[in-house]
Amino acid sequence: MRYVAIFAVITFFxxxxxxxxxxxxxxxxxxxxxxxxxxxxxxxxxKIERRLPKLPKAATIEQIAAHKSTLQAAIxxxxxNERPGKIxxxxxxxxIRRMIRREFTDTWDGSEIRASVLExxxxxxxxxxxxxxxxxxxxxxxxxxxxxxxxxxxxxxxxRFIGRSLVLMDRDNALIIDYMTxxxx
Amino acid sequence: xxxxxxxxxxxxxxxxxxxxSVYAQGAxxxxxxxGRSLKLTLPVAADxxxxxxxxxxxxxxxxxxxxxxVMLDYHAxxxxxxxxxxxxxxxxxxxxEDFKRKFEDVYRPLLDKGVKFYASxxxxxxxxxxxxxxxxxxxxxxxxxxxGDAAFFALNSNYMDKEQIxxxxxxxxxxxxxxxxxxxxxxxxxSGGKHGSLMSIRRVTEPLFLQHGINAxxxxxxxxxxxxxxxxxxxxxxxxAGGRIRRGDIKRGSPLxxxxxxxxxxxxxxxxxxxxxxxxxxSRAGETVDSAALVRQTQQE
Numbered sequence: 146m147r148y149v150a151i152f153a154v155i156t157f158f159x160x161x162x163x164x165x166x167x168x169x170x171x172x173x174x175x176x177x178x179x180x181x182x183x184x185x186x187x188x189x190x191x192k193i194e195r196r197l198p199k200l201p202k203a204a205t206i207e208q209i210a211a212h213k214s215t216l217q218a219a220i221x222x223x224x225x226n227e228r229p230g231k232i233x234x235x236x237x238x239x240x241i242r243r244m245i246r247r248e249f250t251d252t253w254d255g256s257e258i259r260a261s262v263l264e265x266x267x268x269x270x271x272x273x274x275x276x277x278x279x280x281x282x283x284x285x286x287x288x289x290x291x292x293x294x295x296x297x298x299x300x301x302x303x304x305r306f307i308g309r310s311l312v313l314m315d316r317d318n319a320l321i322i323d324y325m326t327x328x329x330x
Numbered sequence: 331x332x333x334x335x336x337x338x339x340x341x342x343x344x345x346x347x348x349x350x351s352v353y354a355q356g357a358x359x360x361x362x363x364x365g366r367s368l369k370l371t372l373p374v375a376a377d378x379x380x381x382x383x384x385x386x387x388x389x390x391x392x393x394x395x396x397x398x399x400v401m402l403d404y405h406a407x408x409x410x411x412x413x414x415x416x417x418x419x420x421x422x423x424x425x426x427e428d429f430k431r432k433f434e435d436v437y438r439p440l441l442d443k444g445v446k447f448y449a450s451x452x453x454x455x456x457x458x459x460x461x462x463x464x465x466x467x468x469x470x471x472x473x474x475x476x477x478g479d480a481a482f483f484a485l486n487s488n489y490m491d492k493e494q495i496x497x498x499x500x501x502x503x504x505x506x507x508x509x510x511x512x513x514x515x516x517x518x519x520x521s522g523g524k525h526g527s528l529m530s531i532r533r534v535t536e537p538l539f540l541q542h543g544i545n546a547x548x549x550x551x552x553x554x555x556x557x558x559x560x561x562x563x564x565x566x567x568x569x570x571a572g573g574r575i576r577r578g579d580i581k582r583g584s585p586l587x588x589x590x591x592x593x594x595x596x597x598x599x600x601x602x603x604x605x606x607x608x609x610x611x612x613s614r615a616g617e618t619v620d621s622a623a624l625v626r627q628t629q630q631e
Contacts, residue, residue, distance in 0.1 A: 200461065202469075206426040209461045254530040265453070280424040286453050286516060288530035289490040297492060316457045 166294045172240055176296045179237040183313070186232065186322055187299035190315065193219045217318040221275050224322075229274050232313060232323040241295065241311065246330045248294045255330075258288045262306040262329055272310045272326075278319040368407055371621040372601045372608045379478040380408060383513065384572035384597040385416030385550025388454070390432035394573040397595045397614045398436045404612060405440060408599055413437075413445060414482065416550035416569055417452025417515030419465065424456050433464065448475060450484040452515035452550060474501050480602055481507035483544075485514035487531050495534065502542035509602055509626060512539065513548040519566045521584035522552030524576055539564055545627055546607065554580055554592035555611050557620055561586075563627050565607070571596045591619040 168176050197219060200212045233241070249255035265285040270278055278284075285306045295304060302322065303314045311328035312321045374380075382401065387394060404410075420432055437447065441464065449465035450472075451457065460467040467473055471486040472494050483502060486494060502510065517525070518532035528551075539547065540562055550570030558566035572595065580590040595614040600607060611620040 203463055204461055206429045206462055209458055210426050213458055254533075257529055280456055281422045283453050284456075284488060286488045286528075287490075289495070289534040290530050292489070292491045293495075293534075300493070303489060319456065 168296075172244075175236055175240045179232070179234075179240075179296050180298075182232045182234075182237075183296075183302055184299050187302060189223065190220060190301070193223055213318055217277055217320055220315070220318060220320055224275055227274055227323075229323060230325075233311075233325040238325040238328075241325065242328060242330075244294055245291065245311075245328055248288075248291050249330050254288050254290055258291060259329065261285055261288075262308070265306075267307050270307045272307050272312060272321065272324050274321055274323060276321050278305070278307075278312075278314055278321060280319065368403060368616070369618055370404075370407055371610050371618065372408055372599060373603055374408055374601070375603050377478075379480050379509075379602040380410040381477070381600050382410050382413040382597050383416060383548040383567065383569045383600060384413065385452070385515065385548075386418040386553050386570040386574050387415060387436075387572035388418055388420040388428075388432045389573040390428075390436065391573060393575075393595055393614060394432075394436055397572065397597060398440070400612060400614060400616050401597055402439050403616070404599065405443060405445065408601075410445065410599060411477070413440075413447045414484070414511075414513045414548060415447055415449040415465070415572075416513050416548055417450050417487075418454045418550060418570075418573075419449050419452065419459060420456075421454050421573075424459070429462060429464075448482065448484060448513075450514050451486045451488055453488050455488075472497060474505070476507060478602065479507055480509035480511060481505045483510070483512045485512060485535075487514040487516035487528075487535075487549075490531065490534060495538070498535075498538050499542075502538060502544065505542075508605075509546075509607070510542065510544045511546050511548065512544050515549060516551050517549035517566070517568050517570075518547065519558045519561055519586055520549070520552045520568045521556055521558075521581045521586045521590065522554070522568070522576070523579045523581055525552050526581075527586070536562070536564075543627075546624075548598075552576065552579065554590065555596045555598065555619060556580060556586075556590045556592075557588040557611075557622075558586050559588045565624055567598060569596075569598045569611075589620040 194216060197215055262285050266283040270282045287304055301316045303316050305312050305314045306329060309329040310324050310326050312324040314321055420428060446466055447464060449459060449467055451459060457471055459465055460469055460471050472484055474481060474483050516528045516531045518535055519527050544564060546565040548567050548569055552568050553570050553574045553576035555571050556568040575595055578592055580587060580592045596611050596619060598609055598611045600609045605626040607624045609622060610618055613619050
């Protein structure tokens with residue numbers, strides 16, 4: 146384990162542009178299927194958004210807010226029967242827990258990430274599928290090194306911590322698409 | 331001149347220019363009509379790039395309005411063209427009326443004078459802010475713009491993924507401006523007791539800043555003003571006192587601090603004159619809390 150950690154640090158510093166971490170052979174299959182499910186959501190969202198009035202380039206703040214809530218309602222309707230764990234399947238969730246734990250033990254950022262997450266003002270945020278993240282709650286910053294160690298998401302989908310849960314959130318309508326509990330070691 | 335020697339010369343210059351006697355040199359007549367005595371240490375050259383950096387503004391509070399009034403007064407003698415916002419542009423809810431109350435109402439006199447605001451996103455900001463016309467983000471969470479001989483890179487430090495890192499590498503690497511600046515919310519270096527230096531951000535960004543010759547980095551998140559001692563030749567500033575103050579939060583005796591001010595709100599005025607970056611930091615009371623001229627670093631061969 147120690148050699149893996151040293152190798153990871155050397156690799157990190159020898160490359161100026163940090164790259165997405167490589168996954169183990171066993172992880173690759175799970176990562177691929179996880180990414181397919183996230184892409185499926187992203188494609189559905191694009192289809193739904195295409196049916197809505199387009200946001201003008203020079204939109205007013207009223208138009209921006211209206212677009213967000215219309216998109217939110219349309220996606221909530223389309224995903225009304227979704228249940229948690231469809232994207233974060235038990236296998237995918239277990240793998241992501243392992244990846245986060247590895248990041249916490251192999252780098253120096255673990256305590257910083259934990260402090261950011263647990264001190265964040267996320268009052269009012271409910272970890273429930275198809276529920277909007279409140280605009281008044283703080284968005285916990287995601288450590289770049291942690292993001293590089295997790296499977297990459299399609300544009301517009303985000304990982305976010307709410308307490309010890311990790312959620313998948315849609316950047317543009319703030320809906321919680323899926324979540325997994327006990328993600329933070 | 332390499333980064334280290336430029337940093338040392340800048341430190342000497344900064345110490346010299348920070349002396350109170352210099353205030354008289356740059357003292358400007360108050361043409362704002364406020365009756366406030368405005369002391370200017372900046373050269374106010376005709377063709378220079380002039381801007382303001384501040385962050386953590388979005389409260390709509392009385393104090394934020396008062397600081398905006400001081401900014402307006404200074405604009406009369408130091409006509410800055412634009413403001414870079416280092417994030418947390420909107421605390422609490424982000425309804426259309428909030429954008430009006432926490433931004434437009436506060437800065438309306440400056441907006442009416444044609445001052446543009448360029449925003450970066452903080453941990454209290456929703457990504458939809460990138461579409462808000464008055465934040466000039468062009469629909470992007472991270473973006474670049476140029477003014478004169480300077481390039482400004484606005485980063486989203488709240489979600490710095492692979493895509494953004496690749497963008498930084500490409501855009502910073504291909505830019506040949508005389509000055510290159512980054513502004514973002516989270517500080518790679520800070521002496522804040524509440525937050526302080528964000529190591530995870532530093533670990534990813536600093537190698538890129540060094541490789542691509544970034545001269546200065548403006549951040550917020552910690553609610554005070556701090557000029558950091560040059561780090562590997564790069565100048566870092568925490569300008570997070572635009573709307574909230576965390577009194578006494580700068581760790582006393584921190585080796586990072588060149589100058590710190592955590593007693594009141596403040597904003598930082600910057601002027602680029604060829605190879606010198608002049609700056610002056612003004613508090614809500616109108617006093618100068620820091621002022622210096624820093625030498626532009628050149629890439630180490």
